[in-house]
Each structure stands twice: as C-alpha cells, then as structure tokens.
Amino acid sequence: MVQYSTDRLDASFAALSDATRRGVLEQLGRxxxxxxxxxxxxxxxxxxxxxxxxxxxxxxxxxxxxxxxxRTCKLxxxxxxxxxxxxxxxxxxxxxxxxxxxxxxxxxxxxxxxxERRQGK
Amino acid sequence: MVQYSTDRLDASFAALSDATRRGVLEQLGRxxxxxxxxxxxxxxxxxxxxxxxxxxxxxxxxxxxxxxxxRTCKLxxxxxxxxxxxxxxxxxxxxxxxxxxxxxxxxxxxxxxxxERRQGK
Numbered sequence: 001m002v003q004y005s006t007d008r009l010d011a012s013f014a015a016l017s018d019a020t021r022r023g024v025l026e027q028l029g030r031x032x033x034x035x036x037x038x039x040x041x042x043x044x045x046x047x048x049x050x051x052x053x054x055x056x057x058x059x060x061x062x063x064x065x066x067x068x069x070x071r072t073c074k075l076x077x078x079x080x081x082x083x084x085x086x087x088x089x090x091x092x093x094x095x096x097x098x099x100x101x102x103x104x105x106x107x108x109x110x111x112x113x114x115x116e117r118r119q120g121k
Numbered sequence: 122m123v124q125y126s127t128d129r130l131d132a133s134f135a136a137l138s139d140a141t142r143r144g145v146l147e148q149l150g151r152x153x154x155x156x157x158x159x160x161x162x163x164x165x166x167x168x169x170x171x172x173x174x175x176x177x178x179x180x181x182x183x184x185x186x187x188x189x190x191x192r193t194c195k196l197x198x199x200x201x202x203x204x205x206x207x208x209x210x211x212x213x214x215x216x217x218x219x220x221x222x223x224x225x226x227x228x229x230x231x232x233x234x235x236x237e238r239r240q241g242k
Contacts, residue, residue, distance in 0.1 A: 006140045013138035019127040022207065029214030079215050080208050086143065087201050087208065093150030094200045
C-alpha cells in the first residue's frame with residue numbers, strides 16, 4: 001500500500017466519522033462561515049460546534065481566523081489526498097480478491113459440467 | 122452532495138480511523154486469515170484483535186466464518202463506494218473553492234499592476 005502518515009490518516013478518518021462534521025465540510029465547501037452560523041445551521045450549542053471544528057482543525061480539514069470577536073471557518077489545506085489513495089488501493093485489492101473468487105466459481109462450474117457430460121447426464 | 126446512509130458512513134470512517142484496522146484490511150486483501158493469525162501478525166492479544174475485527178464487521182468491511190474452532194476473516198461486501206463518492210465530492214468542492222480564491226488573487230494582482238501603470242510607476 002502507499003505509505004502515508006498513520007496519524008494523519010487516523011485523524012482524518014476519525015474527523016469524517018461524524019455526520020455533523022461532514023456537513024460542516026460540505027457547508028464550508030460552499031462558503032466560509034462563523035462558528036455561530038455553523039452552530040445555528042446544525043442546531044447545536046456553540047460549545048458543541050467548537051468541539052467539532054476543533055476535531056476538523058486538528059485533521060487539517062478546516063482552518064479558522066479570528067477577526068474581532070468572530071471566528072471564521074474555512075476549508076483547510078488537506079484535500080484528503082492520502083485518504084483517497086488509501087481507499088483507491090483498498091478498492092483495487094477488493095476487486096482483485098472478488099475477481100479471483102469469480103474465477104474459482106467459474107472453474108468449479110466448468111468442472112461440474114464436464115463431470116456431468118462424462119457421466120452421460 | 123450524494124446521499125448515502127449516514128450511519129454507514131459514520132461506521133466505515135470510524136473503522137478506517139485506526140492503523141491496525143487498516144492493516145487488517147490490507148492483509149485480508151491479500152489472503153483470508155484467522156483471528157489468531159491476525160493477532161500474531163499485529164502483535165496483539167486475541168481479545169484485542171477480536172474487538173478490531175468486530176468493528177470492521179459492523180461496518181461491513183469484514184465477514185467471518187467459523188469452521189470448527191477457527192474463525193476465518195475475509196473481506197466483506199463493502200467496497201467503500203459511498204465513502205469514495207463522499208470524498209470525491211468533497212475534493213471537487215475543495216478544488217472549486219481554491220480555484221475561486223486563485224481567481225480573486227489574480228484579479229487583485231491585475232488591478233494592482235494597472236494602478237501602478239496609471240500612477241506611472
């Protein structure tokens with residue numbers, strides 16, 4: 001498999017394992033937003049939203065800027081390149097494993113048919 | 122965004138957020154293995170490995186079959202299709218946001234250059 005920083009993959013996949021956090025990323029993909037706008041949008045307390053944003057920030061998926069009293073959230077530098085590479089490699093392995101199974105099933109079928117013919121069924 | 126089962130995405134991304142669990146999937150992508158083989162390979166107790174396999178099984182990434190006293194682990198039915206689709210859509214949004222930023226920066230540069238020309242610098 002392609003080698004990427006283990007900690008980075010751990011942090012990103014953990015950050016993506018929550019529907020609200022994925023929703024925040026989708027929202028920030030459309031436009032920047034303050035923590036309180038995000039809290040409103042996802043029907044959550046400010047404290048709850050701050051925690052989610054903190055997890056996303058740790059994973060490099062979000063960065064925040066404080067101007068005056070408002071903290072604005074934007075998409076971070078991570079474009080999930082390592083995560084995409086890992087999943088693509090997994091899908092390649094998965095397909096190869098299942099293709100191999102298909103071939104075995106096909107061989108067994110052929111063998112059975114030729115056995116039947118030999119027995120004059 | 123494409124809609125996939127939220128619980129399924131939560132479970133898969135959580136399952137992928139651990140290096141040992143990703144390692145188990147890579148291993149099963151090469152060949153099936155018993156729980157004790159996996160425990161040996163990842164220098165872990167049987168109980169620890171059973172927990173990891175349980176998490177992967179819940180997410181549909183692994184299935185197990187018990188024959189006699191041996192429980193064999195194989196890749197599950199999930200080929201991470203929903204997870205791939207979510208990440209691809211995110212990457213599309215991400216690229217669009219950063220392209221938009223590039224355009225703004227480019228416009229600002231052009232404006233600055235024409236201001237400088239006007240001022241005869």
